Amino acid sequence: MIPPKPTPRPDRVSLRHYAQLFRRDILSAQPARLYRAWMAEFRTPFFRSYLCNDPALVDLVLTERPDDFPKSARVREGLKPLLGRSVFVTNGAEWRAQRRIIDPAFARGRLHEVYPALLAAAEAARDRLKAEAGGVVEIEAFASHAAADAIFRTLFSIPIEHEIAARVFAQFRAYQRAQPLLNLGALLPLPRWMPRFVPFRARRAARQIRALIARLTEARMEAIRAGRAPDDLATKIMTTPDPETGRCFTSAEMVDQIAVFFLAGHETSAAALGWALYLLARDPAAQDRAAAEAAAFDPARGVAGLSALSFTRNVFRETLRLYPPVPMMVREAARCERFRDRDVPPGAQIVLSPWHLHRHERLWNEPDRFDPDRWQSAAGRDSARCAFIPFSAGPRVCPGAGFAMIEGPLILAILLRDLRFRPLAGAEPEPVAQLTVRSRTGIRLSVEQSDVASRTHRDAKAAIGATGN
Ligand code: HEM
Numbered sequence: 001m002i003p004p005k006p007t008p009r010p011d012r013v014s015l016r017h018y019a020q021l022f023r024r025d026i027l028s029a030q031p032a033r034l035y036r037a038w039m040a041e042f043r044t045p046f047f048r049s050y051l052c053n054d055p056a057l058v059d060l061v062l063t064e065r066p067d068d069f070p071k072s073a074r075v076r077e078g079l080k081p082l083l084g085r086s087v088f089v090t091n092g093a094e095w096r097a098q099r100r101i102i103d104p105a106f107a108r109g110r111l112h113e114v115y116p117a118l119l120a121a122a123e124a125a126r127d128r129l130k131a132e133a134g135g136v137v138e139i140e141a142f143a144s145h146a147a148a149d150a151i152f153r154t155l156f157s158i159p160i161e162h163e164i165a166a167r168v169f170a171q172f173r174a175y176q177r178a179q180p181l182l183n184l185g186a187l188l189p190l191p192r193w194m195p196r197f198v199p200f201r202a203r204r205a206a207r208q209i210r211a212l213i214a215r216l217t218e219a220r221m222e223a224i225r226a227g228r229a230p231d232d233l234a235t236k237i238m239t240t241p242d243p244e245t246g247r248c249f250t251s252a253e254m255v256d257q258i259a260v261f262f263l264a265g266h267e268t269s270a271a272a273l274g275w276a277l278y279l280l281a282r283d284p285a286a287q288d289r290a291a292a293e294a295a296a297f298d299p300a301r302g303v304a305g306l307s308a309l310s311f312t313r314n315v316f317r318e319t320l321r322l323y324p325p326v327p328m329m330v331r332e333a334a335r336c337e338r339f340r341d342r343d344v345p346p347g348a349q350i351v352l353s354p355w356h357l358h359r360h361e362r363l364w365n366e367p368d369r370f371d372p373d374r375w376q377s378a379a380g381r382d383s384a385r386c387a388f389i390p391f392s393a394g395p396r397v398c399p400g401a402g403f404a405m406i407e408g409p410l411i412l413a414i415l416l417r418d419l420r421f422r423p424l425a426g427a428e429p430e431p432v433a434q435l436t437v438r439s440r441t442g443i444r445l446s447v448e449q450s451d452v453a454s455r456t457h458r459d460a461k462a463a464i465g466a467t468g469n
Pocket residue numbers: 087088089099260261264265266268269272324325326329330389390391392395396397398399400401403404
């Protein structure tokens with residue numbers, strides 16, 4: 001099955017036309033040759049940008065010499081009103097100290113501790129959707145709600161219905177409407193000295209989100225002092241000292257970090273979940289296989305039980321390949337470089353594009369096809385080793401990657417145990433890069449109570465009963 005991809009622009013367009021296309025959607029503003037090229041240079045009198053698809057260059061920038069390719073001030077500027085000096089935007093010693101505190105909370109060995117909260121979020125999402133079974137559901141909005149719920153439950157042990165959580169979520173949606181190109185603004189072909197415009201409505205929403213988060217972190221600080229704080233991610237991060245300096249985050253610093261966990265941790269997972277459900281709806285045979293696996297899966301076994309979801313995990317990986325939530329990442333060359341026989345001046349922008357790398361014609365077989373089984377083939381695994389970076393790579397890799405790879409398959413399995421998804425005729429989503437890769441007009445699917453899953457579920461139960469007798 002070949003799901004939709006944006007129509008690329010012609011190879012040559014004027015800078016003005018490019019800027020117009022870019023503002024409409026960065027994905028369709030790119031020419032088709034980028035799905036074949038190893039590198040592309042974009043030059044204007046005040047701007048040089050290099051898109052790197054050559055795996056050796058991607059590796060150099062992200063893993064081998066990341067300090068020579070920091071995040072640029074352009075990235076920081078657009079995000080500052082919401083994220084302050086969070087780990088997402090800092091560089092150097094400040095960034096390293098932040099990661100030393102954050103990383104232990106997300107260490108693989110500790111992820112079983114967030115499983116109960118993720119399961120509760122998945123079950124709540126299923127119940128909400130069951131109430132709408134028999135109708136048509138806007139799946140992106142549903143997925144955003146589910147992923148935000150998962151973040152609040154794991155960070156602060158509160159569900160999305162909690163008064164402050166609900167207000168943060170609502171303000172966040174207002175923020176996105178006011179500032180849709182947030183993290184891609186750095187890619188705009190504008191001179192470096194030109195200030196980035198952050199709309200008033202976005203600033204106001206950011207202020208309100210931060211004030212609400214401050215209430216949560218202050219209350220948590222008090223609970224920690226009083227010895228009655230729940231053992232969730234917020235407590236772990238607030239009580240973990242930097243192993244080198246012994247210093248913990250202050251309440252004010254925690255606001256920056258919580259803002260980024262909320263932003264980076266729910267928008268991305270929501271985008272992936274929405275596309276995964278769409279891909280399964282378009283491929284009934286794959287949905288049957290995932291539903292059968294889900295029916296036999298025992299959620300009570302915790303993280304260990306997830307090993308039974310191998311096909312569902314491959315569906316989720318394939319979704320991250322075709323619709324990487326973060327379509328492009330931007331870095332800046334700190335000094336002179338030479339990339340594929342071209343001089344790259346200091347200050348040039350280096351663009352790493354999961355979107356192009358994951359669909360690269362010279363790196364993947366049938367790159368546009370949805371094929372979860374490719375993840376079991378040697379060729380698929382070879383391609384993934386050099387051309388699959390949905391979570392980035394190297395020291396700046398997403399700290400939430402392990403969390404997301406539990407959350408995504410788990411929510412899918414819990415939904416597929418009881419529900420079946422079908423596409424609507426004439427409602428093909430068009431992928432566009434907003435804050436993450438979303439559909440321009442949402443993803444509308446018909447949702448029904450599932451016969452296959454309930455039958456298999458009954459069969460599985462009967463089989464278990466028969467064994468017990
Ligand atoms: C499917 C889900 C997710 C995807 C595809 C994803 C992807 C990414 C990517 C590509 C980056 C690097 C961005 C860049 O360098 O410009 C990143 C960074 C980050 N992500 Fe995720 N992410 C996901 C889920 C999460 C979750 C669940 C959390 C936390 C709960 C999280 C927290 C972060 C943080 C804090 C950073 C900044 C790391 C740093 O710069 O050192 N992400 N993520």
